[in-house]
Amino acid sequence: MDTGDTAWVLVSSALVLFMTPGLALFYGGMVRAKNVLGTLMHSVFAMGLITILWVLVGYTLAFGSDTGGLIGGLDFLGFHNVGNEAHPAGLGATIPHSLFATYQMMFAIITPALITGAFAERIKFSGYVAFMSAWLLFVYAPVAHWVFHPDGWLFKLGALDFAGGTVVHINAGIAALAVVLVVGKRRGFGKEPMVPHNLTMTILGTGILWFGWFGFNAGSALGANGLAASAFLATNLGAAAGAVGWALTESRKDRKATTLGVASGAVAGLVAITPAAGFVGPLGAIAIGLSGGIVCSWAVGLKFKLGYDDSLDVVGVHLAGGIVGSLLLGVFSTVAVNELGTDGLLAGGGMALMGKQIVAVLATLAFSFVVTMGIAKAVEATIGLRVTQEDEIVGIDLSQHSEVGYSLSETSGSFAARPEAPPAPATTGARVVVTEGGGA
Amino acid sequence: MKLVVAVIKPFKLDEVKDALEAVGIRGLTVSDARGFGRQKGHTEVYRGAEYQVDFVPKTRLEVAVDDDHVDEVVKAIVTGARTDSIGDGKVWVIPAEQIVRIRTGEKGGDAI
Numbered sequence: 001m002d003t004g005d006t007a008w009v010l011v012s013s014a015l016v017l018f019m020t021p022g023l024a025l026f027y028g029g030m031v032r033a034k035n036v037l038g039t040l041m042h043s044v045f046a047m048g049l050i051t052i053l054w055v056l057v058g059y060t061l062a063f064g065s066d067t068g069g070l071i072g073g074l075d076f077l078g079f080h081n082v083g084n085e086a087h088p089a090g091l092g093a094t095i096p097h098s099l100f101a102t103y104q105m106m107f108a109i110i111t112p113a114l115i116t117g118a119f120a121e122r123i124k125f126s127g128y129v130a131f132m133s134a135w136l137l138f139v140y141a142p143v144a145h146w147v148f149h150p151d152g153w154l155f156k157l158g159a160l161d162f163a164g165g166t167v168v169h170i171n172a173g174i175a176a177l178a179v180v181l182v183v184g185k186r187r188g189f190g191k192e193p194m195v196p197h198n199l200t201m202t203i204l205g206t207g208i209l210w211f212g213w214f215g216f217n218a219g220s221a222l223g224a225n226g227l228a229a230s231a232f233l234a235t236n237l238g239a240a241a242g243a244v245g246w247a248l249t250e251s252r253k254d255r256k257a258t259t260l261g262v263a264s265g266a267v268a269g270l271v272a273i274t275p276a277a278g279f280v281g282p283l284g285a286i287a288i289g290l291s292g293g294i295v296c297s298w299a300v301g302l303k304f305k306l307g308y309d310d311s312l313d314v315v316g317v318h319l320a321g322g323i324v325g326s327l328l329l330g331v332f333s334t335v336a337v338n339e340l341g342t343d344g345l346l347a348g349g350g351m352a353l354m355g356k357q358i359v360a361v362l363a364t365l366a367f368s369f370v371v372t373m374g375i376a377k378a379v380e381a382t383i384g385l386r387v388t389q390e391d392e393i394v395g396i397d398l399s400q401h402s403e404v405g406y407s408l409s410e411t412s413g414s415f416a417a418r419p420e421a422p423p424a425p426a427t428t429g430a431r432v433v434v435t436e437g438g439g440a
Numbered sequence: 441m442k443l444v445v446a447v448i449k450p451f452k453l454d455e456v457k458d459a460l461e462a463v464g465i466r467g468l469t470v471s472d473a474r475g476f477g478r479q480k481g482h483t484e485v486y487r488g489a490e491y492q493v494d495f496v497p498k499t500r501l502e503v504a505v506d507d508d509h510v511d512e513v514v515k516a517i518v519t520g521a522r523t524d525s526i527g528d529g530k531v532w533v534i535p536a537e538q539i540v541r542i543r544t545g546e547k548g549g550d551a552i
Contacts, residue, residue, distance in 0.1 A: 193492075195493075
């Protein structure tokens with residue numbers, strides 16, 4: 001055990017957890033006002049739901065003893081044998097196993113939460129819970145095993161993914177496409193304006209994501225060392241170049257740079273640098289971030305051309321950005337940064353790494369798309385995934401949660417007591433009139 | 441008695457208020473409004489997708505006045521709200537049959 005390594009991964013775990021409320025704000029600002037709480041809920045509730053599922057079964061399926069390179073065994077069910085000693089396969093050899101498992105929990109929380117931006121503004125809460133639970137166990141856990149476990153088939157193939165370009169971003173991005181193909185478009189998509197209701201919230205969320213991403217990428221070094229420092233710098237460069245790349249593109253195309261464009265570009269750059277953060281130098285990081293910003297600013301327009309409704313551009317940002325980063329790793333990767341990595345094209349390694357990266361990208365795309373579509377159809381056929389037309393018009397805040405995000409004026413009505421509630425005791429001063437059977 | 445109603449550009453509200461105070465007006469009701477006239481709306485762009493916004497933000501104000509003061513009140517609003525560019529708004533005057541000050545019960549001209 002190394003106390004410095006342990007301290008850094010503890011802090012990184014908290015940083016990665018903090019990304020999820022950041023994501024909630026990032027997404028929440030982009031929806032219409034009537035859907036703000038439901039959208040925040042899609043991220044925030046994942047912190048509750050996924051945490052528990054991860055400890056019970058998710059973790060062991062991802063990081064338990066290997067079965068055929070495809071999935072983990074059941075040896076860590078309920079975090080059994082997950083204690084102070086390191087993971088038996090040497091994952092995070094200098095930190096407690098319980099810390100490695102908790103750090104990975106934070107990735108498992110944010111990855112399905114990323115998908116929720118695609119089906120925002122039209123999803124039933126119960127359907128969301130069922131979809132997220134199934135997706136964690138049947139899609140996230142196996143893909144994490146393939147890529148991150150030393151016996152996983154993509155790990156053994158030699159495909160590189162430092163912090164989750166395939167496992168997190170391509171996986172969530174292609175799942176987003178599959179699920180919106182099942183759920184369908186929002187009423188009025190492509191006809192009515194569906195403009196963000198509060199971009200100040202989105203900018204705050206962007207800042208929190210950027211901040212938390214240091215834990216995501218530099219924490220993936222699993223130690224307090226030079227590799228962590230290098231990944232930290234690459235992360236900042238990726239975000240910076242992504243923001244600049246998107247702003248440059250739109251100021252040429254649409255004549256103006258927008259705050260949403262800069263925020264989206266920063267996230268696109270962060271997505272693109274994620275698989276590469278611990279394998280490329282500073283100039284490689286700038287090139288990857290810039291490419292992420294430029295490619296994603298183009299990719300967000302695909303939904304209008306191809307006719308799928310990815311509400312908040314999970315496909316355009318996470319799928320496109322994840323592919324950009326995973327493939328450019330084959331160009332910019334160098335063992336000068338990480339001796340456990342592989343030289344890419346520019347470092348004289350030829351096209352071998354690029355070939356492996358292509359295999360990893362295609363395998364993730366195919367598996368995640370097919371299984372996610374199966375899950376979405378199964379949930380749609382049983383619990384139901386989409387709200388009724390009336391509920392969609394009212395908004396998911398009121399229809400799914402009986403709340404509104406913004407009560408800006410005095411409301412009229414009366415206190416509606418539940419029938420079983422005891423009558424309020426008569427006290428002097430405060431008087432509550434309880435209407436039998438509910439008044440409003 | 442008349443009710444003078446105006447729809448103006450929001451940023452001209454302070455100048456209109458000052459102009460009305462200068463002609464002795466001591467009460468004014470203001471509300472946020474949206475609308476379009478010859479100005480039409482504007483374009484907003486989010487992630488490259490352009491949206492035509494038909495209704496632009498405006499400020500609506502209402503002033504109750506004696507018949508004798510109508511012309512100077514209208515003139516004050518027009519002077520305060522004018523920018524000489526499209527979208528400056530409109531003023532109209534409608535008859536007010538009765539006005540009551542709620543606190544005292546005063547009616548008509550005394551309630552203004």
